[in-house]
Amino acid sequence: MKHIAFQALLYTGVLLQMNPVFAQRVEATSTVITSEGTISEFGPQGVVIKSEAGSQPVRFISSETTNYVDENGNPVAVELVKSGLPATIYYTKVGDTLIASKIMVRTSATTSTKVVATTPAVTVPITAGVITQFGPENLIIKTESAPDPLSYSYSKTTTYVDETGAPVAIETVRSGVPVTVHYTKVGNTLVASKVIVRKNAVVPEQLIEKKTTTTTTTRN
Numbered sequence: 731m732k733h734i735a736f737q738a739l740l741y742t743g744v745l746l747q748m749n750p751v752f753a754q755r756v757e758a759t760s761t762v763i764t765s766e767g768t769i770s771e772f773g774p775q776g777v778v779i780k781s782e783a784g785s786q787p788v789r790f791i792s793s794e795t796t797n798y799v800d801e802n803g804n805p806v807a808v809e810l811v812k813s814g815l816p817a818t819i820y821y822t823k824v825g826d827t828l829i830a831s832k833i834m835v836r837t838s839a840t841t842s843t844k845v846v847a848t849t850p851a852v853t854v855p856i857t858a859g860v861i862t863q864f865g866p867e868n869l870i871i872k873t874e875s876a877p878d879p880l881s882y883s884y885s886k887t888t889t890y891v892d893e894t895g896a897p898v899a900i901e902t903v904r905s906g907v908p909v910t911v912h913y914t915k916v917g918n919t920l921v922a923s924k925v926i927v928r929k930n931a932v933v934p935e936q937l938i939e940k941k942t943t944t945t946t947t948t949r950n
Contacts, residue, residue: 762831765790765819772811777833779819790819790830797832806835857882858910858928864903869922871911882911882922889924898927 765788767781778787798806811817811833820832857880859873870879890898903909903925912924 762820762822765821767817767819769811769813769815769817772813777811777817777819777830779817788828790821790828792830792833796830799832799834801834801836811835855915856910856912858908860908861903861905864905869903869911869925871909880920882913882920884922884925888922890927891924892927893929902927 765779765781767779767788769777770780770787771778771789776789776791778789780787798808798811800806816836818834818836819828819830820834821828821830823829857871857873859871859880861869862872862879863870868881868883870881872879890900890903892898908928910926910928911922912926913920913922915921
């Protein structure tokens with residue numbers, strides 16, 4: 731039996747010497763796998779990747795032979811690899827351990843656009859007319875469209891400006907001055923938020939009374 735076993739080993743050795751290709755085929759091979767996600771933890775001995783919402787983070791073991799590159803294949807300093815960056819991990823599986831051979835950090839990741847709800851613009855009503863009365867708590871405006879004067883209350887937050895938007899002294903606001911009032915309606919009260927004092931007011935055409943003098947000549 732020993733003689734037969736020795737002949738079998740000798741025969742196998744001859745085959746390996748005669749056919750090197752046969753010897754190469756019996757070598758163990760490993761497959762490189764990739765995994766994409768966002769780095770949730772990075773340390774000197776490994777990196778943790780969170781791939782999808784709801785899935786468990788996956789830990790990969792890194793070493794001195796692990797390469798760090800960007801999406802173009804250019805080397806990346808390990809100091810730039812940090813949590814929050816999207817990455818692709820190239821790794822091999824040895825038992826239950828995932829060993830990272832290359833970590834590709836995507837620096838130009840596409841971020842989702844957050845849709846912000848916008849509220850429609852609020853139109854502030856205005857009234858143009860002439861001040862008929864300016865008191866300590868309200869001002870009364872006579873307009874051409876309304877048959878009766880309109881009363882507006884005002885406060886310390888009410889601003890007074892001219893037609894260019896420059897502030898004007900409140901002393902310039904008085905009866906007979908043409909203005910445009912920006913206001914809000916609170917219940918039945920009109921509250922003035924801004925009063926624009928108009929220098930170039932449109933004055934309605936005045937009726938000019940013409941007097942005719944008639945001279946009567948009496949002949950004798």
